[in-house]
Amino acid sequence: MKNIAVFIDGKSGQISESSQRLLVLASNWLSKNNLDNMYVFGFEPVNSEQLKEYASVVQYTHIKIPDLANHSQVFGPLLADIQQKEISQFFYVKSLLMDTIASFIANKLSLPLIANVLKIESAGSAVQFTKSIFSGKATLTTEIKEDAFIGAFSKSFAIDFTNNTSNSSVSQSEITLGIDSQNKLIENHPLTGSIPLPDAAIVVGAGRGFKDPSNWGIVEDLAKEIGAATACSKPVSDLNWRPHHEHVGQTGVKIAPKLYIACGISGAIQHLAGVNGSRKIVVINNDPEAPFFKHADYGIVGDVFDVLPRLLNKLKSH
Ligand SMILES: Cc1cc2nc3c(=O)[nH]c(=O)nc-3n(C[C@H](O)[C@H](O)[C@H](O)COP(=O)(O)OP(=O)(O)OC[C@H]3O[C@@H](n4cnc5c(N)ncnc54)[C@H](O)[C@@H]3O)c2cc1C
Structure with a gap:
């Protein structure tokens, strides 16, 4: 079984523009490479019908984060869910929260994490990534032999193909990140401003x-x-x-x-x-x-x- 996970973000139930592009990109990748299922994870409840506009998705998992003012968060429940779904490839668009989660997953599952990805292509048995380097002034093409990886996409990645959707239904699930008594929150600086x-x-x-x-x-x-x-x-x-x-x-x-x-x-x-x-x-x-x-x-x-x-x-x- 070769499954992929796509982490999306958004606000008020609406999928962000870069996540919409990522869903289309990952959906195309899945069908071109004969992979099995796409699981989508996000931090907000999302309407299944909206997801289906961009990709054929098996399940959407709403990751619930406990109130940071009182608790620190740990990603153990998410790791267990990912392992149970036999996911080997992960796609996300860079953000502070997702970088933290991705480095945790990379460490626990010993996966290569490729940052600032602009493009992903298969090259025989290898996977080729075009990355942005030197603060966007140049690009670098790099190859990995493994077919398990985490791709952290730069916000400016582009796609040149259309949606790859299906009418199948998307199931919904929820996981709540766990509270670990060994962790404690030292400082909490909520972001100001209504738009991140x-x-x-x-x-x-x-x-x-x-x-x-x-x-x-x-x-x-x-x-x-x-x-x-x-x-x-x-x-x-x-x-x-x-x-x-x-x-x-x-x-x-x-x-x-x-x-x-x-x-x-x-x-x-x-x-x-x-x-x-x-x-x-x-x-x-x-x-x-x-x-x-x-x-x-x-x-x-x-x-x-x-x-x-x-x-x-x-x-x-x-
Ligand atoms: C290693 C390193 C990393 C750095 N990283 C960053 C970074 O991530 N981000 C960053 O921003 N900088 C970074 N800098 C600093 C960067 O080099 C500049 O010093 C900085 O961006 C200048 O900020 P500024 O344009 O606000 O100020 P200034 O250079 O002082 O420019 C102010 C501008 O405002 C204009 N101005 C003044 N008054 C008015 C007015 N009344 N109406 C209209 N225009 C007016 C002036 O003409 C001028 O062009 C970094 C520097 C180093 C060495």
């Missing part, structure tokens, strides 16, 4: 051009108006003007939204490394020579304290 940055379709990023943390109101208002998450450059989080989970770039969160609006950010190479997967980039900067303009689809040369309120007013009037 790595999943956001629109991101408004702000840099040192804002001069002071008290000036972030306009950034938050704009983000709220257009349903965006807020991000910042590294110096801004180093100065504690904004929380560290908003820092994007080489040393921060990597994002690949449909639209990234960068305000008062110079466009240093280390910042670009985290945002160059964005489909469209709009740059607002008062220095026409700012390096970011070279990487922008649209640019506005102007003062953020002038441009942003006008942009917001215009959006509100429509």
Whole structure:
């Protein structure tokens, strides 16, 4: 039996865009390589009908995480479920939680974990992965001989084929991650903001051009108006003007939204490394020579304290 697991994410029961692509990719992989079943795991209840739009899925397992404010989590129950389902190949799109779970599974099942995957192909008895390296500046093709692996897909992976669905029903199951008395929660820092940055379709990023943390109101208002998450450059989080989970770039969160609006950010190479997967980039900067303009689809040369309120007013009037 050769089964695969696909870990998906989403919000309010809706499967995220990158997880939709991953389901289609994994479904194609399954049928091309004559593998048996696809099991899907996620952290939210998901409607079976929605899953069936993207892939032929045997079962969806809702992984329930105990309240982190009171407990620490352990992944033992998940491992037992995976072993019982005889899963040997795992697909997920990179996120902090999934990286933690994947390294646990890789360690327990002695599986190779291939990171930043853009493409997967079979090459005879081997599996070939195209990976993004050097913060997205180059790609590397690597091969593994094993047919058991964990593929951690970069958010910007692309697919060039259509859904591979079936009418068969998807069963639903649940597992709750266990509580281990040997673990204890030392600190809990809940993420702020209503839209998680790595999943956001629109991101408004702000840099040192804002001069002071008290000036972030306009950034938050704009983000709220257009349903965006807020991000910042590294110096801004180093100065504690904004929380560290908003820092994007080489040393921060990597994002690949449909639209990234960068305000008062110079466009240093280390910042670009985290945002160059964005489909469209709009740059607002008062220095026409700012390096970011070279990487922008649209640019506005102007003062953020002038441009942003006008942009917001215009959006509100429509
Ligand atoms: C090893 C290493 C790793 C790093 N990792 C990261 C990383 O992950 N992410 C990251 O962001 N940086 C990273 N950096 C830092 C990076 O090199 C830059 O220093 C940083 O991105 C600059 O941040 P900034 O653009 O906000 O600030 P600045 O470079 O100070 O630029 C501010 C910009 O705002 C503009 N501006 C000023 N006032 C206004 C105004 N009123 N209206 C409009 N525009 C205005 C200016 O013209 C300027 O372009 C790293 C550096 C190193 C050495």
